[in-house]
């Protein structure tokens with residue numbers, strides 16, 4: 001069995017407009033911080049449909065999900 005990749009989520013604080021869409025879509029991985037911008041909920045996470053969807057739904061493409069080991073972009077991918 002292959003272990004699921006460890007992923008790192010980042011949110012571009014300049015791009016984020018604080019819609020909250022990502023935090024509602026993937027509350028395990030993203031939260032709306034006190035500054036009104038989204039932020040990763042934890043330093044590393046695992047793959048989930050919700051996280052991929054959140055990255056793809058962000059209206060300003062502020063979210064990047066990368067493989068923690070390789071840095072390869074995992075989401076969004078259209």
Ligand code: SF4
Nearest residue numbers: 016017019020022058
């Ligand atoms: S969906 Fe995008 S713009 Fe909206 S809070 Fe999340 S990162 Fe910010």
